Amino acid sequence: MPGSLEGLDAVLSRVDSGLGAAEAISSVLEAQIALRNNRRLQAAMRSSRLPAVKTLSDFDFGFQPSLKREQIESLATLGFVERKENVVFLGPPGVGKTHLAIGLAIAAAQHGRRVYYGTLADLITSLEEAHAAGKLLHRMKTLTHPSLLVVDEIGYLPVSRTGAMHFFQLMSRRYEHASTVLTSNKSFEEWGEIFGDEVMAAALIDRLLHHCHIVNIRGNSFRMRAHSDLWKQLHPDGDSASASSPPRKRQRKKELTT
Ligand SMILES: Nc1ncnc2c1ncn2[C@@H]1O[C@H](COP(=O)(O)OP(=O)(O)OP(=O)(O)O)[C@@H](O)[C@H]1O
Ligand SMILES: [Mg+2]
Missing domain, CATH: 3.40.50.300 (P-loop containing nucleotide triphosphate hydrolases)
Incomplete structure (x- = not known):
């Protein structure tokens, strides 16, 4: 039970500060269950070919x-x-x-x-x-x-x-x-x-x-939100109207007005 073994020292130190025997045993077993669930999920992630962990x-x-x-x-x-x-x-x-x-x-x-x-x-x-x-x-x-x-x-x-x-x-x-x-x-x-x-x-x-x-889903792209946040970070002194527009949008606007 490697999960239990790994969590044992932490549980024992809690025993020293007054944790009861039943709770201590429960914590040691929970550590093993958590490790097993985590391993099962990792294996499932590999075999399922999921491209990223998105919960x-x-x-x-x-x-x-x-x-x-x-x-x-x-x-x-x-x-x-x-x-x-x-x-x-x-x-x-x-x-x-x-x-x-x-x-x-x-x-x-x-x-x-x-x-x-x-x-x-x-x-x-x-x-x-x-x-x-x-x-x-x-x-x-x-x-x-x-x-x-x-x-x-x-x-x-x-x-x-x-x-x-x-x-x-x-x-x-x-x-x-x-x-x-x-x-x-x-x-x-x-x-x-x-x-x-x-x-x-x-x-x-x-x-x-x-x-x-x-x-x-009818809404805005989350990716564009990330771009526009980055744009604001890079141009903290820029005017607010242009800072809220990502570069491509501004370029397009320029093309239309010229
Ligand atoms: N509401 C949200 N909260 C947190 N992260 C989000 C949200 N919407 C999208 N994301 C993140 O933004 C990125 C783009 O989202 P996702 O890949 O799911 O979009 P999509 O609708 O599948 O787009 P596409 O049609 O281009 O494939 C991902 O990194 C995703 O985790
Ligand atoms: Mg997609």
């Missing part, structure tokens, strides 16, 4: 007033994973779609659920590679298995026709079998264009939305 408690709901905090907190209780429902985060760049999707995946991993993350482009590439190697079925099964699959960034990169077909097959397999969390900067009407086939996109959306929570 829901790090999310600043005050910055995104269009987002209903209760809806996200309710999703974080993972009933949707139990019921094999989907979640779709829609919104422009930087509003926190990936952050929230990863936050839900981490919450699921912490509860011992198997999770997997990929951008749409990555997942399609892996399916196409498996197809070329004659291992498509095996890859499909691997990607159907996780209780929660995150499909990030639908709409940023073009999708080939065969890639779109493979993705449709994957989503059909997961339909009513396991939850998928998707993010997109494009509205559903534009998915036909992304997948290069209106009929297939309609069938895909039909399956996804049958049991689905849609979270529409």
Whole structure:
């Protein structure tokens, strides 16, 4: 029990200052449980390919007033994973779609659920590679298995026709079998264009939305907030109007006026 061993000295010093035997034993065991949970999470993070640790408690709901905090907190209780429902985060760049999707995946991993993350482009590439190697079925099964699959960034990169077909097959397999969390900067009407086939996109959306929570985020980019804070730090004496604008905006303004 390495966790207990590591925490033992600290617990013993608390015993010297009056901690009771039952509490001391409890603290020693809690240290072991904490270590085990942490290791389990680390292992889940590695196998799930999550790109970063973004938790829901790090999310600043005050910055995104269009987002209903209760809806996200309710999703974080993972009933949707139990019921094999989907979640779709829609919104422009930087509003926190990936952050929230990863936050839900981490919450699921912490509860011992198997999770997997990929951008749409990555997942399609892996399916196409498996197809070329004659291992498509095996890859499909691997990607159907996780209780929660995150499909990030639908709409940023073009999708080939065969890639779109493979993705449709994957989503059909997961339909009513396991939850998928998707993010997109494009509205559903534009998915036909992304997948290069209106009929297939309609069938895909039909399956996804049958049991689905849609979270529409209408707000400003958190990345731009970071830029504008940096701009203010670099130009503390600048006039307030220009200081609140990030450099690109000001450049554009200049172009328009000249
Ligand atoms: N409300 C927020 N509170 C804290 N951090 C946030 C918030 N919104 C976004 N972020 C952070 O801002 C960065 C951009 O957010 P994120 O990657 O989730 O945006 P996105 O909506 O997925 O954008 P894109 O469409 O460009 O992929 C991330 O580092 C994320 O952790
Ligand atoms: Mg994103």
